[in-house]
Amino acid sequence: MVEVANVKKRFGSVSALNGITVTIRRGQITSVVGPNAAGKSTFLKCLVGLVRPDSGEIRVGGHDVNRDWRWRRLVGYVPQAVHFPENLSPRELFAFFRKLRGTPGADGRELIELLNLEASLDRPVRQLSGGTRQKVNIALAAMFDPEILIMDEPTVGLDPLTSQRQKRWLERERARDKTIILASHVIAEVEELSDRVIFLLEGRVYFDGAPREAIQMTGQPTLERAIAAMMEQGS
Amino acid sequence: MRQIATLARYSALELARSWWTACYCLFFMVLAFAFFAFGEEPAQAVVSVLNVVLLVVPFVSIVMGVLSFYTAREFAELLLAQPVGRLTVFFGQYMGTAASLALAFAIGLGIPFVWYGWNAREQSGTLVALLFGGILLTFIFVALAFALAVRTENRLKALGAAIFLWLFFALVYDGLILAVIVAFSSFPLEKVLLGLIILNPLDLARILILLRLDVAALMGYTGALFRQFFGSPLGIVAASACLTVWMALAVAVGASTYVRRDF
């Protein structure tokens, strides 16, 4: 579904992505992990076309990411932190995105219930807590039932209950043959959910495989330990 | 096009609910009412309003333009991940910001103008020109703000540059004109001055409105020449072309960077 071939990106003198080649399949939850500044966010932004790679090629559903924008109707993206317009309410935001994507039918009722958002629908964003904003963020990406979900730290700021609900929902979506790509640094969560882990270190793919394989390879009891061991090895 | 309109509407809606926009609108309303109520002559009031408009509209437009660009920047990450083109997002945000500021300005001045316009019907053409000029300046200076903000990662740096740009157009440029006049006073400078004035949207707007007012009589030979030029088809075309080019240039610079940059 998503094919990344030898992608490189520098920000000034800092090399963020250093030749990345991966293929991400549908019906799987793929997690991108790595230490801070390993290039997780940059990688995800490249996938949606927010960051233009210096070289290499990215194809999503067969479309060249940087040639066109129509393919993005396949994608739902949850950025790490969004600064919503302060004076609009979630209901207005949902309506706005429906209009923008030209999908008037997607009312997202299921997600609003799942994330327990009803009470906040008509309050301006500036009055909402960080957690509620994150729920709005997730709802905005998911309500259009996209083929590919790209989520940057989706559980940050969520209460444990909502966090659990979100995981169940993601598993359901996987069962519906969706492509789900997460960036996260909560490794326990990743271990629980992921079919596949891509470990980025200094802009390279250091490990790519099932969590189980990482544990076997390093001989550690948990994925978290395994990742830590790989980090030590790598640096 | 539909997407630009949607984006512009929401970005305008956001600004319209902002406290600052309301203040801006109210400011002009109070100002104009005060000048018309306490000034003895409608023409005098128009001149006083003109002075404030020429200072405040570009300043607020460029500062609010920069600020609203940065405020919308993180949100723009989400917008750009939607099935819309980058140009669409850029134009949508630009149109929304400029239109809502222009609207706040137009409502703020428009209500007192309509109110007092009945008593000063001979000034109504000038009032319309003043409104129109203010709106054009808003669009130009928001475009300049976006062009600056797109290219500058640091919000404070962009704000500083914006204020400098405003100072340049509002004050420094006229200082340079004066320097030219003093340095070349023995030459017939009218045509050069005409060119210099037309290049600065603030000067152009000021002169166009002054020429409609009776203070134009104080402008002597130079004023007569300006009046003749701006009354001719060539002058009208040149003036509107210059204003449009400023806006188009700033929008183009902003848009071209916006399309290439990373978020």
Next chain:
Amino acid sequence: MRLPQLISNSIIAFAVWLVLWSLAGRASESAPNGTTNSQASAATLVVCPRCAIKRLSDALREASAGAKIILQSGIYNEGEMTIEKPVAIEGQDWPVLDGAGKNQVLTVKADNVRLKGLVIRNSGKSYIADLAGIRVEGARNCVIEGNRLTDNFFGIYLASSANCAIRGNEIRGNAVSEVFSGNGIHLWNSNRITVERNHVTGHRDGLYFEFLHDSNILGNVSENNVRYGLHTMYSANNHYSQNILRANHAGVVLMYSRKLKVVANRFEDNWGPACYGALLKDLDESELERNLFFHNSVALYADDANRNRVANNRFYNNGFALRIMANANGNVFSGNLFEANSFDVTTNWSSGSTSSFDGNYWDDYRGYDLNRDGIGDVPFWPVRLFGLLLEEYPQAIVLLRSPFAELLDAAEQAIPVLTPHNFADQKPLIARPPWSKSQTSKSALAQ
């Protein structure tokens, strides 16, 4: 025909006959009187198209000194007429003397001539001769009163005359260009003339005086003339008061004259490029008092004008209230009101000056008055830096009303460096003087 009808018809016929008879009788009576009785001082001649005397020139030939000629309604197209005896011509129901666009209409060469109630129109126009509706040459004690002069080259023209009164005439010209047009009332080399309550419009200068002395110019209205409302050259000891000079290229132009008194006049709407309310050039020892200058491009311009007193005038809503050139010395400006002018004072030099300001009211004054004596405690510098720049670099006018110009002025007002030091009002008034209160309302201005 029935009887009542017959009676009424006879009565009408009789009435018509009676009227015709009485008119014919009077005409035949007056004709011999005018021609024969040359001694009678109060003799009266009647001229009308159907009278015995049908032409004014005949009446003038026949009239004796001191005669009164009643000119009845009609159009008299008789070429140039000259009055060489002291007679009074009085029009009844606006008789018209028409110059047919060829010649002068009436020339007065005798003393004690009185012209009243005449319509005098269409004098000839010429580049070489000053053709006029009424021309008075070397005469004394003339009275020209309540006439209507329309479409003449010059209206009323007095040369080398004295003790005349020109009163209540309506003078309307059709001048288009300054070059080929004459003045409304033109006085040359004359003394002790009263010019009162005339209304002049559409001429070159409404009122033009050259070598005029000891005269009184009072309550005239001179407006919409192609050049000046009132123009005075080489004159002295005249008194101008309560005149209204409106919408001319310049209101009053006083040149090469001295000891004139200009009191309580209104100079207004002399608006346009290079238009003036009052232009003083080589005017000395004169007084301008209690005048209103309203909406003039330049209200008062002083060039080589010396030792004049400009007091208690109101300068309201002008472009430049005062423009005082470097060669204007010893003038005193006191007790004047400066309000809503684009520029209060400009001058073409920045060093010392011997003209002075004292106790004026300036609406731009932002000083304070701690001891509450009504006089500001800090001086006011009325010359704006931008105004000074304009004198030196007229093209800088393109910066009019720009924030930069305002900034220059604000800086200079805070720390006066470049503007003339002596051009300061050391005793600026804090409030408008009491006399101005009656004038401040809009309705008073709109009169």
